[in-house]
Amino acid sequence: MLIADAFFYLFATTCVAAGFMVISARNPVHAVLFLILAFVNAAGLFILLGAEFLALILVVVYVGAVAVLFLFVVMMLDVDFAELRAGFLDYLPIGALIGLILLVELILVFGSWVITPEISAHITTPTPPIDKVSNIEALGLILYTKYIYFFEAAGVILLIAMIGAIVLTLHHKEGIKRQSIVTQVGRTRDEAIEVRHVEPGQGL
Amino acid sequence: MTETVSPIVNYLSALPEICLVIGAMALLMLGAFRGNQTADLICWLSIGLLLFAATLVVVMPATGKVAFDGAFIMDRFAQFMKVLTLLGSAVVIFMSFEFMRSARLQKFEYPILIILATTGMLMMISANDLIALYLGLELQSLALYVIAAFRTDSVRSSEAGLKYFVLGALSSGMLLYGCSLIYGFTGTTGFSGIAAAATPSVHNLGLIFGLVFFMAGLAFKISAVPFHMWTPDVYEGAPTPVTAFFATAPKIAAMAMFLRAVHVAFPDITHQWQQIVVFISIGSMVLGAFAAIGQNDIKRLMAYSSIGHMGFALVGLASGDQAGVQAVIVYLTIYLVMNVGVFACILSMRRSDGMVEEIDELAGLSRNSPIMAFLLAMLMFSLAGIPPLAGFFAKFYVFLAAINAGLYVLAVIGVLSSVVGAYYYLRIIKIMYFDEPAEKFEPMPGALQGVLAVSGVLVIFFFTYPAPLVAAANIAAKSLF
Numbered sequence: 001m002l003i004a005d006a007f008f009y010l011f012a013t014t015c016v017a018a019g020f021m022v023i024s025a026r027n028p029v030h031a032v033l034f035l036i037l038a039f040v041n042a043a044g045l046f047i048l049l050g051a052e053f054l055a056l057i058l059v060v061v062y063v064g065a066v067a068v069l070f071l072f073v074v075m076m077l078d079v080d081f082a083e084l085r086a087g088f089l090d091y092l093p094i095g096a097l098i099g100l101i102l103l104v105e106l107i108l109v110f111g112s113w114v115i116t117p118e119i120s121a122h123i124t125t126p127t128p129p130i131d132k133v134s135n136i137e138a139l140g141l142i143l144y145t146k147y148i149y150f151f152e153a154a155g156v157i158l159l160i161a162m163i164g165a166i167v168l169t170l171h172h173k174e175g176i177k178r179q180s181i182v183t184q185v186g187r188t189r190d191e192a193i194e195v196r197h198v199e200p201g202q203g204l
Numbered sequence: 205m206t207e208t209v210s211p212i213v214n215y216l217s218a219l220p221e222i223c224l225v226i227g228a229m230a231l232l233m234l235g236a237f238r239g240n241q242t243a244d245l246i247c248w249l250s251i252g253l254l255l256f257a258a259t260l261v262v263v264m265p266a267t268g269k270v271a272f273d274g275a276f277i278m279d280r281f282a283q284f285m286k287v288l289t290l291l292g293s294a295v296v297i298f299m300s301f302e303f304m305r306s307a308r309l310q311k312f313e314y315p316i317l318i319i320l321a322t323t324g325m326l327m328m329i330s331a332n333d334l335i336a337l338y339l340g341l342e343l344q345s346l347a348l349y350v351i352a353a354f355r356t357d358s359v360r361s362s363e364a365g366l367k368y369f370v371l372g373a374l375s376s377g378m379l380l381y382g383c384s385l386i387y388g389f390t391g392t393t394g395f396s397g398i399a400a401a402a403t404p405s406v407h408n409l410g411l412i413f414g415l416v417f418f419m420a421g422l423a424f425k426i427s428a429v430p431f432h433m434w435t436p437d438v439y440e441g442a443p444t445p446v447t448a449f450f451a452t453a454p455k456i457a458a459m460a461m462f463l464r465a466v467h468v469a470f471p472d473i474t475h476q477w478q479q480i481v482v483f484i485s486i487g488s489m490v491l492g493a494f495a496a497i498g499q500n501d502i503k504r505l506m507a508y509s510s511i512g513h514m515g516f517a518l519v520g521l522a523s524g525d526q527a528g529v530q531a532v533i534v535y536l537t538i539y540l541v542m543n544v545g546v547f548a549c550i551l552s553m554r555r556s557d558g559m560v561e562e563i564d565e566l567a568g569l570s571r572n573s574p575i576m577a578f579l580l581a582m583l584m585f586s587l588a589g590i591p592p593l594a595g596f597f598a599k600f601y602v603f604l605a606a607i608n609a610g611l612y613v614l615a616v617i618g619v620l621s622s623v624v625g626a627y628y629y630l631r632i633i634k635i636m637y638f639d640e641p642a643e644k645f646e647p648m649p650g651a652l653q654g655v656l657a658v659s660g661v662l663v664i665f666f667f668t669y670p671a672p673l674v675a676a677a678n679i680a681a682k683s684l685f
Contacts (some may be wrong), residue, residue, distance in 0.1 A: 154339060163313055
């Protein structure tokens with residue numbers, strides 16, 4: 001138990017510290033790298049909770065894809081982050097207020113479980129208990145059976161998103177030279193080479 | 205846990221949706237490999253696919269059995285609404301050819317996005333679970349956002365798409381917030397489970413709070429006041445066939461979803477949602493009547509008209525009984541027929557230098573093309589609700605249902621706003637018949653002529669034989685109770 005606790009505090013402190021560095025780092029690239037650090041530590045916290053699937057998804061999707069995308073955007077777009085952050089301190093009171101509201105809400109949510117324990121009776125637990133099957137297995141058991149309809153519908157929604165992005169942004173410009181393998185390969189010697197007889201000392 | 209249904213039964217009950225999605229993907233492949241020169245062919249194939257799906261819906265047994273663990277239901281109500289939606293979508297594609305050709309918008313993705321949006325609508329109609337409802341809604345909305353912005357060379361079309369997208373995302377957020385509260389306070393997302401938990405004996409403030417947000421999200425999709433702000437701008441900015449689509453099929457599907465959600469998931473707390481429906485109904489009717497008066501753009505006018513009509517349909521919903529649902533179904537059917545006809549006219553408002561959208565351009569239409577003017581006038585009379593045209597019966601049934609349910613104030617306000625609304629419909633007729641003729645329009649394409657003729661004939665002669673529609677609506681309404 002002690003080791004698990006130690007790891008919890010290690011992951012949690014690193015995560016909070018990395019989160020703080022994300023908003024305070026001067027260099028935006030550093031900020032994204034700290035964001036990745038925060039993600040990885042959050043994944044560690046999930047593993048401690050026994051949610052290994054969520055942890056792996058976090059690493060694969062957020063670190064592997066989203067954070068790298070951020071990195072690209074930060075590096076490609078010439079945004080002056082120092083200027084964006086100029087009024088940072090002015091917004092601190094509002095930020096603190098929002099943080100306070102979130103804190104109160106969290107306390108209320110957990111408080112409601114303490115005050116009215118019968119609410120937790122409403123929470124349905126259709127999945128098998130965690131000590132019998134791992135949660136990847138539990139997800140797999142229902143994702144393609146009970147939730148197949150939702151799963152496929154979500155897939156079609158993503159397809160529409162893809163079609164939409166292509167329809168709205170792809171413009172075929174006229175007069176652009178493109179590589180055409182067929183014409184390249186189909187060229188014969190006669191079209192490609194012209195034999196000229198050059199007189200000595202004359203040039204073309 | 206419900207009894208296990210064999211997978212094949214599940215898939216069979218969703219066969220039309222599956223066919224549409226597979227067909228859309230096949231057409232996408234065809235378009236991707238053959239390019240935009242196949243756009244016309246793909247439009248025709250899409251119409252065929254939609255009609256095929258409609259045939260499937262008709263021949264399939266509509267037993268009211270649930271599939272996919274209660275997420276999907278196929279009953280008489282779903283059957284009727286699905287056929288209506290599929291026909292609406294097919295007619296819109298049929299009307300688009302000429303416009304798309306002249307606007308050089310012949311992209312093969314257009315009919316495919318309409319098919320996918322229609323799939324979403326069918327899922328909304330059959331949704332018997334909050335997650336299924338939301339997924340269907342997003343499937344539909346996402347495709348609609350894209351086709352609203354379809355005209356990438358027009359700033360207004362892009363603006364329409366963006367505005368629709370941002371406000372639609374906001375409304376989805378509200379809907380989801382409501383769903384999460386409903387789920388939190390009932391412990392289930394299935395409509396039957398919610399109905400069992402939402403009883404009047406239990407005073408459940410959190411559930412009602414969730415219901416309000418849920419209905420706000422639904423009201424946005426049918427563009428009911430106070431969630432109507434996007435409608436005029438989107439209708440005006442989107443390409444006209446897309447506007448015609450927005451005004452027909454999605455409205456019907458969203459209203460069907462609204463009907464099922466409140467009647468199946470909250471049957472025992474009718475008095476809770478009735479107040480909300482009465483409020484948005486009055487708001488929509490009054491705003492639709494007054495705001496349309498000052499409009500000069502016919503697409504904007506139709507936007508306000510559709511807001512008003514949704515208000516009238518909500519009158520039937522407000523009565524909260526089977527007669528009310530039947531009235532809404534009749535209303536939506538007639539609304540679809542009328543709107544398709546009017547948009548056939550709007551799509552043929554074309555001069556040699558392009559489309560025109562000002563109402564004044566209709567001046568003297570009675571002398572330039574008397575038949576079109578006559579049919580449009582009949583449609584306008586019908587939209588205004590003047591007997592003996594179909595629109596009168598639509599309004600008659602909803603007001604009758606409201607009066608039988610004791611909602612006298614609502615019915616009186618409805619009749620009064622219908623009188624105010626008659627002004628701007630009659631103004632169009634006055635412009636067509638009594639103003640100095642404007643320049644002639646280009647001759648009307650055959651497809652639009654056909655649609656207008658069918659729509660006009662149905663609207664004019666509905667009173668001679670209304671029984672089949674009323675009977676079908678009755679059977680459909682019965683399956684919700």
